[in-house]
Amino acid sequence: MSIYLDWAATAVPDPAILKDIYECSSRFYGNPSSVHQAGQKANALLEECRTRCATVLGVKKEEIYFTSGGTESDNIVLLSLLRKPSRGTVLVSAIEHPAVLEPAAVLAENGYKAAYLKPGADGIIKTTALEKALTPDTKLVTVMAVNNETGAIQPVHELAAAVQNYAKECGHKIHFHCDAVQATGKVKLNFADPNIHSWAVSAHKIRGPRGAGILVLKNTIQTMVRGGGQENGIRPGTENTAAIYGMTLALEKALADLEKNSAHAYKLMDSLMDKLGKNSAYTIIPENRKPGDEHYSPYILSLAATPIPAEVLARTLDDKGICVGTGSACSNRKKGQSKTLAAMGVADNVSFSRIRVSIGSTTTEEDIEELIRTLDQESSILRKALR
Helix, strand or coil: CCEECECCCCCCCCHHHHHHHHHHHHHCCCCCCCCCHHHHHHHHHHHHHHHHHHHHHCCCHHHEEEECCHHHHHHHHHHHHHHCCCCCEEEEECCCCHHHHHHHHHHHHCCCEEEEECCCCCCCCCHHHHHHHCCCCEEEEECCCECCCCCEECCHHHHHHHHHHHHHHHCCCCEEEEECCCCCCCCCCCCCCCCCCEEEEEHHHCCCCCCCEEEEECCCCCCCCCCCCCHHHCCCCCCCHHHHHHHHHHHHHHHHCHHHHHHHHHHHHHHHHHHHHCCCCCEEECCCCCCCCCCECCCEEEEECCCCCHHHHHHHHHHCCEECECCCCCCCCCCCCCHHHHHHCCCHHHHHHEEEEECCCCCCHHHHHHHHHHHHHHHHHHHHHHC
8 A cells, every 4th residue: 555645745747748758758859959950849849838838827938938847946036136236135935945945045145135024823924014024125025825834825916916016116126936836736826917027836746747847937037057048048958858848748737627636635635634623633734724724725734743753653654655744845854843834833842743744636535534544543652652
């Protein structure tokens, strides 16, 4: 038995898309920048993918830049500020993925002031809090669309509108960036929103290949990386044509099936939360979250079985054939409390015990039933051992 419940770390790849990627790599092997027939054949497919991605996202073809994933897309935008002649403030939500927090720290090391916007206890950034934090020297604001640990859906369109209203009053531009890695293909977003100037998208979160992503960028920026000038100089380096093709297929499928998959996810997540809620041994994070709450992604749930350490519980479940996460997959080897949970005011002992259950389109009701059965059984044993 093997039950995979760590889709927020990486989704189970779509077998049909993997097959298409292999066939593509065999047929379109030329370098898209080469002038010979093999290169131009690959370039034609690359541009076809750009058009198709733009179409399903509802943006202009010229606004699509192919990258290696969400982390690179985030870094391209934030670190471009290092080329600005004057410094200022970058306003970052305190619940961001390390792909945003780390480059923000680099900016702070190089003359910028990094200010962190805390969410409420529900894990959601409030517009009023953002408006109070804006200053005349704010250069960039970045807020993710869906938090990768709690599933909290952020009101990014409302937040971005508030930022641009402030920018108009001050008479200067403020770039609004959104990491949409956990949201794309799962919750509805308006990528054409003129108040949001850039978005980060990752293929492997939507059953596509690793190593492929998209940066939706409304205006040209001066980036830090230089090379052969691919992707209009925004992301130089030979494009991974086959991976980009696979990402295009995954993106089209995810967006086409968004409502169907969302309904499936809500059904499973509501069942899971209902069963967890009947047992006082578990703490849902945040505690105010209830089944069916549309302020949270139905694909992600954080819970704690105090006082059991999260790593111990996750390894125990893994021994029983159930894969769950312990937080952000990109930082779970680092010790210490989650920055997201700390910003929300979650108690240290609860944060210490938190595991993350994340589901996908192939998750079944039987998977959830087995998780509950195993979780009840093993947590009971572990609690007795810890007495």
